[in-house]
Amino acid sequence: MKSSKPFYIVVYSILCIITLSCGGKKYIKEIPYHYSSDEFSETTQERKEESSSGYTNVDDNSEKLSDEQLRIKEKYSIIMEVMPKEITDYKLYSYIDQWIGTPYKKQTLEEKKGVDCSYFVQSLYSDVYGETLSKTADGIFRAKSIQLFTGRTFLKEGDILFFRYDKFHPISDVGIYLHNDRILACTANGLNIYNFNDEYFQLRYVAAGRLKPKS
Numbered sequence: 001m002k003s004s005k006p007f008y009i010v011v012y013s014i015l016c017i018i019t020l021s022c023g024g025k026k027y028i029k030e031i032p033y034h035y036s037s038d039e040f041s042e043t044t045q046e047r048k049e050e051s052s053s054g055y056t057n058v059d060d061n062s063e064k065l066s067d068e069q070l071r072i073k074e075k076y077s078i079i080m081e082v083m084p085k086e087i088t089d090y091k092l093y094s095y096i097d098q099w100i101g102t103p104y105k106k107q108t109l110e111e112k113k114g115v116d117c118s119y120f121v122q123s124l125y126s127d128v129y130g131e132t133l134s135k136t137a138d139g140i141f142r143a144k145s146i147q148l149f150t151g152r153t154f155l156k157e158g159d160i161l162f163f164r165y166d167k168f169h170p171i172s173d174v175g176i177y178l179h180n181d182r183i184l185a186c187t188a189n190g191l192n193i194y195n196f197n198d199e200y201f202q203l204r205y206v207a208a209g210r211l212k213p214k215s
Contacts, residue, residue, distance in 0.1 A: 117186035146209040
C-alpha cells in the first residue's frame with residue numbers, strides 16, 4: 001500500500017503556493033479598489049442597516065410578568081429542570097418560596113421557625129386557591145372539595161399528595177406536587193423540595209388530590 005503524505009504537509013505546500021502568487025506586485029495592482037475611506041464607511045453602514053432590517057424584535061415577556069414573577073419563573077424552572085414556559089402557577093411558587101427551608105415542627109405554622117406540612121397546605125390552599133381545608137392530613141383527604149386519584153401520570157402543579165407512615169394512621173402526612181417529579185414535603189430536614197421518585201416517598205405514597213371544578 002502506498003503511503004499518502006500527511007495532511008499538514010499538503011496544506012503547507014498549498015499555503016506556500018498561495019503566498020508566492022499573492023505576494024507579487026501584479027496581484028496588488030489587480031485588486032479592484034473603487035472606494036475612498038468615506039465611501040467605504042457609508043457603504044458598510046448601509047449594509048449593516050439592510051441586514052439588521054431583516055430581523056424582528058422578540059418579546060421575551062409576552063405575558064407582561066412583573067420582575068418578581070420573572071424571578072420566580074427562572075428560579076423554579078432551574079430547580080424543576082424544565083423550560084421556563086412550563087412554570088405557570090406563579091402564585092403557588094411565590095407562596096412556597098418564602099417557606100423553603102423552614103424546620104419541621106408539629107402543629108406549627110410560623111415562617112422560618114417551624115412548620116407542620118398539613119398546616120402549611122391548609123394555609124397555602126386558603127391564600128393561593130381560596131379554598132378552606134382542614135389542618136390535618138386525614139381531614140384534607142376527606143374534604144368534599146378534593147377529588148382523589150392514584151395515577152401519577154395525571155399529576156400537575158398544586159396537587160396534594162397523601163402519605164401513610166404507619167398502620168395506625170392511614171393518612172399521616174401531605175405534600176404538594178410541583179413539576180417533573182419534584183414535590184414540596186416536610187421531613188426531618190424541614191420543608192423543602194424533594195424528588196418524588198425517592199424510595200422514602202414511594203413506599204409511603206397513597207393517593208393524590210385535586211380541587212374539584214367549581215360549578
